[in-house]
Amino acid sequence: MKHFDETATRAPLAFERLVPALRSAFAAEAQVPPRHVHTIETAGADGAACKGTVLIMPAWSDAGFLGIKTINIFPGNGAHGLPGLHATYVLYDARTGVPLAMMDGNEITARRTAAASALGASFLARKDARRLLVLGTGRIARMLPAAHASVRPIDEVWVWNHRPEGAEALAAQWRAEGWNARAAIDLEAAVRGHADIVSCATLAAAPLVRGDWLAPGSHLDLIGSFTPAMRETDEHCFAGARTFVDTPEALQKSGDLLDAMAAGTLRAQDIQGTLAELCRGERTGRSSDEERTVFKAVGSALEDLTAATLVWHAAASPA
Structure with missing residues (x-):
């Protein structure tokens, strides 16, 4: 399984390329089930309650790719100097379920x-x-x-x-x-x-x-x-x-x-x-x-899958 850090994930996702790709993806067909949403409540180090949301977002297409994003949103992170959102993205072969790549989910989420x-x-x-x-x-x-x-x-x-x-x-x-x-x-x-x-x-x-x-x-x-x-x-x-x-x-x-x-x-x-x-x-x-x-x-998980597919294809066919 390949790993794409923040820089490698970002490189193929210029908006001049990503926006038209999203337009084509929304015009086509893909399977996008409803997201799974879970509320997380824990006690912080100071005893105060910490509350967050976990989203699990799958999508797959006839092009042969399956992607699943896990995204954690903790709005209170700003008070600790931390981003409020953290995500990971895993791309799979939709025909076999074989993992293909782990990508920086924060970069995919923000750019898409x-x-x-x-x-x-x-x-x-x-x-x-x-x-x-x-x-x-x-x-x-x-x-x-x-x-x-x-x-x-x-x-x-x-x-x-x-x-x-x-x-x-x-x-x-x-x-x-x-x-x-x-x-x-x-x-x-x-x-x-x-x-x-x-x-x-x-x-x-x-x-x-x-x-x-x-x-x-x-x-x-x-x-x-x-x-x-x-x-x-x-x-x-x-x-x-x-x-x-x-x-x-x-x-x-x-x-x-x-x-x-x-x-x-x-x-x-x-x-x-x-x-x-x-x-x-x-x-x-x-x-x-x-x-x-x-x-x-x-x-939409379709947006994540579109961005991840661009990253994958760019790595497979470097300019």
Whole structure:
């Protein structure tokens, strides 16, 4: 079995390559069973309760690959200077079950999540969208400018975080990488004045973005929350917007959607389509520059399998 560390996993996953690969994967057929979700509760060294979530996400395709990702999410890790997410990915031969490779699951998760965000924006953000506001400073958030710039002419990036020093540090990092980036101190002002695309990549349990802040023509991208207890928006974000999801599973997993449906600002039948339907041309994305759009993703094992397959093929056929 081959082993791919973080660097080797990252190398073949440039967004200019990964986003089109995801588009092809969603348009094709694959087997993606529902994820297994387990809650972990333990006592920390100081006696305080530590709570996390374990996800087990399998997928396989006719191309002959089976992949299983195990992902551990512990939102309290930030207080200890640790990432909130840790993952491993194992790729198998789908015809024999033979293990082929162990890959860096953190890198696969972050890059495929950012790529799916950009794929959604390729259908739903205005063609001239250039100002991106990112909420969050974690591994996924850090990749969003590059991901979105692969599908839209992004030339201005803002970042907000509940810890202002984190936003300042990430903005400085982005500037060093060549981005026109600034930290946003006032979230409401940033949403109202600086955002063609608002991309939320947090582990928030309470709403951050309010519906009355969002301008006509804006695109709201929600890729952080993935359980009914998590939410990044209030229920008014969905009122008057055309809402799309990555997979139907979002209607059961997303606290943002569940809250909006409970409040009556969104009905299940109001969902305009999934990524697969958009990629197959079965549903229409943005239809005017004035309409407001929302994309809610909870993640799909198909995305992980697509990324892992790219890594495998790149190793088998080096340039």
